[in-house]
Amino acid sequence: MSRTMTYAEAVREAMATAMTNDERVFLMGEDVGVYGGAFGVSNDLYERFGTDRVRDTTISELGIVGMGVGAALTGMRPIVEIQFSDFLCQAMDQVVNQAAKLHFMVGGQAEVPLVIRAPGGSGTGAAAQHSQSLEAWFAHVPGLKVVMPSNATDAGSLLLAALDDPNPVLVLEHKLLYKQSFEVPDEFPSARLGEGRIEREGSDLTIVATSVEVQRSVQAAEQLAEQGISAEVIDPRTIKPLDVPLILQSVARTGRVLLVQEAPKFAGFMAEVAATIAESEVFGDLQAPIRRLCGLDTPIPYSPTLEKASVPQVDDIVREAAALVGEW
Amino acid sequence: MSRTMTYAEAVREAMATAMTNDERVFLMGEDVGVYGGAFGVSNDLYERFGTDRVRDTTISELGIVGMGVGAALTGMRPIVEIQFSDFLCQAMDQVVNQAAKLHFMVGGQAEVPLVIRAPGGSGTGAAAQHSQSLEAWFAHVPGLKVVMPSNATDAGSLLLAALDDPNPVLVLEHKLLYKQSFEVPDEFPSARLGEGRIEREGSDLTIVATSVEVQRSVQAAEQLAEQGISAEVIDPRTIKPLDVPLILQSVARTGRVLLVQEAPKFAGFMAEVAATIAESEVFGDLQAPIRRLCGLDTPIPYSPTLEKASVPQVDDIVREAAALVGEW
Amino acid sequence: MDAMDAYRTMWRIRLFEEAVEDLYGRGMMHGTMHLSIGQEAVPTGACAALKDGDQITSTHRGHGHCIAKGADLGRSMAELLARDNGYCRGRGGSMHIADVATGNLGANGIVAGGPPIAAGAALSNKLRGTDQVCLCFHGDGAVGEGAWHEAMTLASMWNLPVVFICENNKYGMSMSSEKAFKVEHMSDKAAGYGIPGETVDGNDVEAVHEAVARAVARARAGEGPTFIEALTYRWRGHSKSDKNLYRTKEEIAQWRADDPIAAFAAVLHDREEVTQEQLNAVQDEVRTEIREAVRFGTQGEEPTVEAMMAGIYAPSPVDPRPLEARA
Amino acid sequence: MDAMDAYRTMWRIRLFEEAVEDLYGRGMMHGTMHLSIGQEAVPTGACAALKDGDQITSTHRGHGHCIAKGADLGRSMAELLARDNGYCRGRGGSMHIADVATGNLGANGIVAGGPPIAAGAALSNKLRGTDQVCLCFHGDGAVGEGAWHEAMTLASMWNLPVVFICENNKYGMSMSSEKAFKVEHMSDKAAGYGIPGETVDGNDVEAVHEAVARAVARARAGEGPTFIEALTYRWRGHSKSDKNLYRTKEEIAQWRADDPIAAFAAVLHDREEVTQEQLNAVQDEVRTEIREAVRFGTQGEEPTVEAMMAGIYAPSPVDPRPLEARA
Numbered sequence A, B: 001m002s003r004t005m006t007y008a009e010a011v012r013e014a015m016a017t018a019m020t021n022d023e024r025v026f027l028m029g030e031d032v033g034v035y036g037g038a039f040g041v042s043n044d045l046y047e048r049f050g051t052d053r054v055r056d057t058t059i060s061e062l063g064i065v066g067m068g069v070g071a072a073l074t075g076m077r078p079i080v081e082i083q084f085s086d087f088l089c090q091a092m093d094q095v096v097n098q099a100a101k102l103h104f105m106v107g108g109q110a111e112v113p114l115v116i117r118a119p120g121g122s123g124t125g126a127a128a129q130h131s132q133s134l135e136a137w138f139a140h141v142p143g144l145k146v147v148m149p150s151n152a153t154d155a156g157s158l159l160l161a162a163l164d165d166p167n168p169v170l171v172l173e174h175k176l177l178y179k180q181s182f183e184v185p186d187e188f189p190s191a192r193l194g195e196g197r198i199e200r201e202g203s204d205l206t207i208v209a210t211s212v213e214v215q216r217s218v219q220a221a222e223q224l225a226e227q228g229i230s231a232e233v234i235d236p237r238t239i240k241p242l243d244v245p246l247i248l249q250s251v252a253r254t255g256r257v258l259l260v261q262e263a264p265k266f267a268g269f270m271a272e273v274a275a276t277i278a279e280s281e282v283f284g285d286l287q288a289p290i291r292r293l294c295g296l297d298t299p300i301p302y303s304p305t306l307e308k309a310s311v312p313q314v315d316d317i318v319r320e321a322a323a324l325v326g327e328w
Numbered sequence C, D: 001m002d003a004m005d006a007y008r009t010m011w012r013i014r015l016f017e018e019a020v021e022d023l024y025g026r027g028m029m030h031g032t033m034h035l036s037i038g039q040e041a042v043p044t045g046a047c048a049a050l051k052d053g054d055q056i057t058s059t060h061r062g063h064g065h066c067i068a069k070g071a072d073l074g075r076s077m078a079e080l081l082a083r084d085n086g087y088c089r090g091r092g093g094s095m096h097i098a099d100v101a102t103g104n105l106g107a108n109g110i111v112a113g114g115p116p117i118a119a120g121a122a123l124s125n126k127l128r129g130t131d132q133v134c135l136c137f138h139g140d141g142a143v144g145e146g147a148w149h150e151a152m153t154l155a156s157m158w159n160l161p162v163v164f165i166c167e168n169n170k171y172g173m174s175m176s177s178e179k180a181f182k183v184e185h186m187s188d189k190a191a192g193y194g195i196p197g198e199t200v201d202g203n204d205v206e207a208v209h210e211a212v213a214r215a216v217a218r219a220r221a222g223e224g225p226t227f228i229e230a231l232t233y234r235w236r237g238h239s240k241s242d243k244n245l246y247r248t249k250e251e252i253a254q255w256r257a258d259d260p261i262a263a264f265a266a267v268l269h270d271r272e273e274v275t276q277e278q279l280n281a282v283q284d285e286v287r288t289e290i291r292e293a294v295r296f297g298t299q300g301e302e303p304t305v306e307a308m309m310a311g312i313y314a315p316s317p318v319d320p321r322p323l324e325a326r327a
């Protein structure tokens, strides 16, 4: 059985399920209460669970992530919502220097089961301070796990998995996906952080894509199929830990790989995927250089024309994939 | 003519030169005045230039970087010292969302000639919150330039180049280098941000290394020479912009490349270097997979034994380089 | 403060934003939108206390600050319409409008992004030995941010020429500032920083002006920062996503009845003997200006990717040389 | 507060740190070192106001907090000696000692890293419906950080069971708090958050205890946070790199004359009629304990890289499966 729901509804349902099943779970963030969250994700949760468990905070990202750390250390399972992932900049100390390292620094005496949810990405005309894709930073922080759901089912499943994990997990949602509808099974299937998924099978090249670029890649793969090119699309789902075996196995099979992300190219997450492939045993199977298709190395501009041109669109993926297969 | 000075002295001299030549330059940071800075870098500067131009601040990293932005926007050339680069976490919003993007966001109406100096790196037993190497984050931010001096001459030259640049430049110094003495020319030679240097020539493999790993790589190269292996060592000096031509030219020549950084491997800066090589025209010249030798994917531990084991040492570089040359 | 100038400025802000609202409604503008309709008296009274060369920092709700500081309406509108002839060449939009030449250091999409920058501009004024003053607009919600606290602390420690103006419109998005901050007046917070604090009726343009003028004079005289709370109200929702569930219709109606423009018109009429015709004429002239601004904006060129990519860094005096050219 | 227990605790802190200083001096300990010698009355008096299950958060200058909250001296010393039998298995060192089981949520290398965590623990106490209280130690310098402000704001808004104790030792590294913060007493800042503030003689263990006990009682009764400033002084430099250029010899001498341990010994002797022999015996017993702690530490194993790498993440209930095992 399946049903239709938006990505935002899936996140909300997963939060509701977790709060129903586990009294340690609560949600805290700016305007998550009566306002329903800047993107309506929490919506009516405060009515269902009360203002103790759905807590409106002041505009204090560092403070609220820190409070999440303190609550997690002492027996709770907080979900902290950061209104735009750009504002993680405000909270970096608590995310990186505290949450991520505490279990390690105290020699394993404590756990920090903290889930931070934050929407990233461009496409809404929100300009340079409200549109970043910052996943690469967090992937570089030992002690964190980082999740990037690309559809409603994953938004639910991965959030539940994050809440089951005793480590701090950053869930990077995508603004453009929130209102999009997806087919979703009646119950969110259980997920494992660190397992990716072959989103679409193919044999001529492997496309590894994250977040909103997954569906763009699938759409591109459909167009490529019309040109007689068979593209496999992989969604890592969690970028830390990364499902390296899944990627390598696919690349070994196809011999070509295109890496697609929305974030600027330079020192972005796909550099890690490229490097992992380049230093692996499948290096010898490559029939063409590894190719990245990423956002331009620019802050996200306001103009809709410029904004669209700044991040990979379906046509760009088609063009790059075709070139890659044509090459060598 | 040359002379001997420590890395810290070189930074100090460059600051003094800039302050003498340009009244817009001033220094601001925690304990940079009478205390002389946590690492003694500013030492007696406050006596020479007065407390107006060598300003002790409260412990407020976000505030002082923001003040640097405001001062830079209005005609000054501030140098902001962050006591340990780990505390850039506190200042991320002003570094990333303000300083880096302002010139862009206002359509070129303004410039932000702000220099931020911050020591990174491990090796002093300062543990997980005082030992990070966070360069990969900043390399990923369009609008920033990022400099990593690996010796005293560069510490001086690159700082002066940073102060001449109309863009925000982050200078990541290294704690272990501060007290180390180097041969330095009488005047700091002028440097260009974006030009790397071949630190040592060689023909069997290329080692690209940053910061403290440059000298470790040179030492390793000397040991390798005794084994009959000729290693070229490249120091990019600035990692953003990166001197891609210099690296590719070397790799095309040697056919093998080892990338060495202190930061944890996963999603670190050397992933970008690996990816750049893997997608370039020299891909076909590679005689072995690209290899990275990086810090372990762990927060830096306190124990000196563990700490040393967490980041690449000379022996590790020798071992990896030899294996790389032996391979295939 | 020239009263008729102030009156005109308030209408410029009001009608500019009504035009913006209309353009959004008709799908001709995109992105997000934070309107300050109802709050016009604050930027108008405050900026009238500045002289040329003085600076401001602004917020996400910044059209009023921008206009009051003297921004060109056409280039502002063009920016919101994402055109190359806009202040930011279409790169910034509403949340990043700046007019650096006239001392408007910019709106800011980050809550409390401005206060440290304002303190830094003030430090620069002091170091450069000018008598410039920087005026820092921020919301009540911004007081929750660490950045605000650090800016207040540093500005007070160094006695900097900066005036913090808290536009207390009772809410930071949906959070009631009364519930969030356990003080009777936001200005009570000033004492904790050892600086003067004052609360004024933010819908009374003359009261705002007087308080800010005093604070600016203090700052110019080297006596350091002041914190001013201006009580006002935003008539519209926080942004387009706002369903106004956190406040009552009655509250909104009550504040709308206290229209700062109508109130000032009454003062001008009753005290200054300005005729209704004169008042109407201002409104009509501004309406024409706004129409002209929209025309200027809609006639602007689309920005190009090439120019954008060339605009990320300011040109350096020296660039890296090609390999061949190196020693 | 049991007076003799408190007296013993103060000696434990003093002698522990003297031993640490000695070990560093002899090159047997590495890293950095922040000693709280001279400040012993604050953690001692404060922690004596807590009961089992109550929590603390500590700072970079945290040995005293740790010991006063009941940490084992041997495991603490072993940690500073970077041994596997230390509290953090040699991974954390002085700046990260924690004893989570007893409610010591940890020292913190980040100035003002603790206050938000303390507020979060207090929120957790409230949500879990316990009567636990969290005590947040921080320095005067920490008040400059935005993190402190945000923690104060949120704790006050939600009326959380947390007590902030500002150990005002007059300096944040070299920055004079008198110069930095333009208030007569740091506790004057509390009013800006709508919570009670109080300044006590931080060298008087009984005064500290009484003030903290009142604040803890308030917190336990659901009446919210309190801010307490304890005036004290660190005899040693900030850390090893300190040349003490920012303060005078006279000032140091004057404060050393106000030794909190000697003062309390006098009180015990004069008021409680404790004999000099009894007082000496405490000191001797503690000296033995410390010697034992050093022995415990030096006999610890070296930590291993394997165990370290296995200790970065807590074990997940489910791990990713090998490819073959997937559906």
Ligand SMILES: Cc1ncc(C[n+]2csc(CCOP(=O)(O)OP(=O)(O)O)c2C)c(N)n1
Residues within 6 Å of the ligand: A030, A059, A083, A087, A090, C060, C061, C109, C110, C111, C112, C138, C139, C140, C141, C142, C143, C169, C171, C172, C173, C238
């Ligand atoms: C650091 C940061 N956190 C959150 C937001 C989202 N946000 C934008 S405006 C706003 C409310 C601001 O309230 P206030 O300062 O009172 O200004 P007002 O909107 O009332 O003018 C919020 C939460 C942001 N832009 N930046």
Ligand SMILES: Cc1ncc(C[n+]2csc(CCOP(=O)(O)OP(=O)(O)O)c2C)c(N)n1
Residues within 6 Å of the ligand: B030, B059, B083, B087, B090, D060, D061, D109, D110, D111, D138, D139, D140, D141, D142, D143, D169, D171, D172, D173, D238
């Ligand atoms: C965020 C941050 N900034 C700066 C430092 C460096 N630092 C460590 S302790 C200290 C002074 C702290 O002063 P205070 O809070 O008064 O505590 P005290 O050392 O006097 O006990 C500084 C600047 C740090 N550890 N963390």
Ligand SMILES: [Mg+2]
Residues within 6 Å of the ligand: C139, C140, C141, C167, C168, C169, C170, C171, C172, C173
């Ligand atoms: Mg507001």
Ligand SMILES: [Mg+2]
Residues within 6 Å of the ligand: D139, D140, D141, D167, D168, D169, D170, D171, D172, D173
């Ligand atoms: Mg202090």
